[in-house]
Amino acid sequence: MTRFALTVEYDGRPFMGWQRQDHGPSVQQAIEDAAFAVTGERATVHAAGRTDAGVHGLGMRAHLDIEKPITPFRLMEALNARVRPNPVAILDCVEVPDDWHARFSCLARHYEYRIVNRRAPLTWEKGLAWRIANPLDAGAMHEAAQLLVGKHDFTTFRSVHCQSESALKSLDRLDVTRDGDRVTVRASARSFLHHQVRSMVGCLAMVGEGKWTAADLGDALEARDRTRLGLNAPSDGLFFVRADYA
Amino acid sequence: MTRFALTVEYDGRPFMGWQRQDHGPSVQQAIEDAAFAVTGERATVHAAGRTDAGVHGLGMRAHLDIEKPITPFRLMEALNARVRPNPVAILDCVEVPDDWHARFSCLARHYEYRIVNRRAPLTWEKGLAWRIANPLDAGAMHEAAQLLVGKHDFTTFRSVHCQSESALKSLDRLDVTRDGDRVTVRASARSFLHHQVRSMVGCLAMVGEGKWTAADLGDALEARDRTRLGLNAPSDGLFFVRADYA
Incomplete structure (x- = not known):
């Protein structure tokens, strides 16, 4: 298992917010679905902040755990390819220690x-x-x-x-x-x-x-x-x- | 007849360009239609530049002639109200001399x-x-x-x-x-x-x-x-x- 930290940009207009919800699209779900398409794994994406409907991200940080061996660069490219047509972009992707948490490690x-x-x-x-x-x-x-x-x-x-x-x-x-x-x-x-x-x-x-x-x-x-x-x-x-x- | 100079902002994405065309929406037509709704007059709007499809305007200058007595401020407000829902905004409106031309007077x-x-x-x-x-x-x-x-x-x-x-x-x-x-x-x-x-x-x-x-x-x-x-x-x-x- 490898933990990857993502830097995410998104246009909040079409989303119900960051957090996954039953009743509409979310940034979290868009990335989780893209990750599933890339890895076949159902990974949860944790973010530094759970922005509301209509709020945008320029450099949101998030993390997810992936079992499949993949380099950060390939993961970033594949997520960007699969997240379309959602207005979400992975600007950066790096490996982080297993105890690094986008929300709880945030200063x-x-x-x-x-x-x-x-x-x-x-x-x-x-x-x-x-x-x-x-x-x-x-x-x-x-x-x-x-x-x-x-x-x-x-x-x-x-x-x-x-x-x-x-x-x-x-x-x-x-x-x-x-x-x-x-x-x-x-x-x-x-x-x-x-x-x-x-x-x-x-x-x-x-x-x-x-x-x-x-x-x-x-x-x-x-x-x-x-x-x-x-x-x-x-x-x-x-x-x-x-x-x-x- | 009074000549008004407009400063126009627009999102070029939905338009075929500035210039009026038979086969699709244009910024010129959006403003001319708004002017007609405001004054009942079919005025032609002349611009400093005729931008292409998809090109945006931050401060395009344009002019039109209106017979109906109206102050620049009221014309601006009325055009902004009537031009909706087109992504076009009149940022400024001033009276200019009759020989002022948005295109030909532009330096x-x-x-x-x-x-x-x-x-x-x-x-x-x-x-x-x-x-x-x-x-x-x-x-x-x-x-x-x-x-x-x-x-x-x-x-x-x-x-x-x-x-x-x-x-x-x-x-x-x-x-x-x-x-x-x-x-x-x-x-x-x-x-x-x-x-x-x-x-x-x-x-x-x-x-x-x-x-x-x-x-x-x-x-x-x-x-x-x-x-x-x-x-x-x-x-x-x-x-x-x-x-x-x-």
Whole structure:
């Protein structure tokens, strides 16, 4: 048995999410089916993060165990050939030790949220960004975001379906930058709660539009109350960028 | 009658090209139909450039004449509402003098060609970039590209369907840069021949792959012979970025 770590890019639009589900297509199933086509083995694919429906992956990390002797390069090429026509690509494949785990060995996760700040609707980026028509003050968003950085109880920013034992999380980075009409939010942490990035982005957008002050954001955090959430941003603009390991 | 200049973004994937055609959808027709829905007038939309099937627009400029009194802002909003579900967006709309012409007043056109240089297939960028599996030497591509900058007879890099009177054109800029696995070619000129950017990019890719030397590129240019073209790059990666006016 050999454990392989994969770096995976995917377009989240046609999927119900990363995780395999009975009622629709998933990235996990697409890769597992491709692996079965390649090896004849029913391997489970474990990921660093289980992204929601419509969320994209630029560099998701995952692993699977294969009995059949195969080189990482051949496995990568064969998976890419067999995963078609699903919009999933294996960017990298390496052998890892048997105790390496895409989820449990992960030390940090990095997300990016893409906003296009303009009145006109999206064209080739439809489903790949959140279009916000009202002018956003990215500077105010970045400043307010710093209130969320650090160790906090993120109950307000957590889906009611979140299965994490604790809402206490350390947020290492939450940066907001603007380049023309694009506003990008970058979030880094060891781990995130379900919907945490989208919930933080939704509230930052309210700050950017002037509907909330930074103090409102701080109050929402302090409240530890999901009903105090300003807005959950749509999945469209969210990309899982990278996972770090030792 | 008021002449309005539009800045237009579009996803070229579903279109037969910019120009109105009998046998399929075009960007021009999508905007003209939207304008008719807004004003009841059959206005012709003239563009700075008539991009091919599958070519995208980030900031195409176009103009149309409207009899009905309407402000630029209202026209823009109404066109964006009516052009749906076509992936076309009017980013800007301004009144211009009656002798301003999107095509004939244009002083410079800027294109960008996006290459993703990796073995894995594209996912969310499918149709929005050219994936080249073999490693590209972007430095060699940039160096060779400088042979094409300046005033030349670009017959080799011109479609047999090109309707331009002369193949003599001045190319102001042809830059090749790399950022990770993305290689971007930026081309600027007062005007381009039909397929010129794609033909130049195709040949630069051959240089990048080591199949051609810079001297081969120079020879192809000197030959002024379409049959000496190395390769015409696919439309997928081509974006009309901007048009300049006085």
